[in-house]
Amino acid sequence: MLKYRIITALILIPIVIAALFLLPPVGFAVVTVIVCMLAAWEWGQFSGFTSRTQRVWLAILCGFLLAAMMLSLPAYQQSVQLLQVKGSLWLSLCWWLLAFVLVIFYxxxxxxxxxxxxxxxxxxxxxxxxxxxxxxxxxxxxxAENHYNGAWWLLYVMLLVWGADSGAYLFGKLFGKHKLAPRVSPGKTWEGLIGGLLTSALISWLFGRYAPLDVVPSTLLVCSIVAALASVLGDLTESMFKREAGIKDSGNLIPGHGGIMDRIDSLTAAVPVFACLMLLVY
Structure with missing residues (x-):
């Protein structure tokens, strides 16, 4: 299993980075819609849809919804202040606060x-x-000013989440004794959480110092720590829904890694939370 995980990661990571930097906005949006449709397909299991046909329709409807929202935007305008974008990001903060309560009292x-x-x-x-x-x-x-500016921001958030996950795994294996959320995910520990946050802080410092991110370091650090905490919550929330559905993995689309949701669960929380804090709050 570990061999498949490593091989798949070595294949997927360059593809993801290439998509970030080489695809134009429209192409990137299309790829993101496809990823979201696959996530919706897998979420059908969490919602109690066992029929393949029902889950296919759920994925198609998700794709139509996202496409309709995109088409409703003014031509050539992708401002974060537009209602569809701003409303979704603020709604995300509310949802993850609610998810935190659901996980705590599960x-x-x-x-x-x-x-x-x-x-x-x-x-x-x-x-x-x-x-x-x-x-x-x-x-x-x-x-408009720099075609790669946003790609650097997304790469940063992804590295932040991957680093937090890896740091949590390493620290948890070496020092983990106190369970973080045993009723949701017995493998996670407080020591792992602290290790993940320290790893995120290191990545934040390195990127703030050497990467072309035009932001005050203290602002980047605050947004990064909140996003790292949100990534843990995203992971725990998916684990909660999987536990209720009685499944181990959300799917088997990615060899050695499970499904799409198993790979993006942390990002589904970290990306919108980081975007909301960085682009709307600060």
Whole structure:
């Protein structure tokens, strides 16, 4: 399993970086829509849809929704201040605060949504739609002045999340004794969380010093730590929904890694939260 994970990662990481820097905004948006549709397909399991046909329709409807939102934007204008973008990012903050409460009080909190497909679908929309707009708003940030500016921002958030995940895994293996959320994800520890945050802080310092990011270092550090915490919450939230659905992986699209949601669960929280803080708050 580890061999497949490493091989798949070595293949996917260059593809992701190439997509960030080489695709134009429209092409990047199309790829992101496809990723979101695959995530919606997998979220169908969390919502209680066991039929393949139902999940296909769920993915198609998600794609139509995102495409309709994109087409509703003024031509050649991708400002984060547009209602569709700004509203989605602020809504994301509200959703992840609610998700934090659901995770903290799980499994008691599951009684509120366990038997409601509609609520679980709404939770899926609140996860996937803001993630899409977070990706688009960061990628197109400052595009008119520098075509690669937004790509650097997205690469930074991805490295931040991957670094936090790797740091948490390493510190958890070496020092982990105190469980972080045993009822949701027994493998996560407080020591791992601290290690992940320290890794994120190091990445933030290195990027702030050497990468072409035009931002005050203290602002970058604050946004980065909040985004790293959000990435942990995204992981825990998906684990909570998988536990309720009685599944180990969200899918098997990525050899050795499970499904799309298993790979982007942390990003679905970190990307819109970071975008909201960096582009709307600061």
């Amino acid at each position: 499994p008691s909190s599951a009684a509120l949504w366990r038997h409601s497909r509609i609520l679980r679908l709404v939770f899926g929309l609140l996860t996937i739609v803001p993630f899409f707009w977070g990706m688009i708003s960061l990628r197109t940030y400052g595009y």
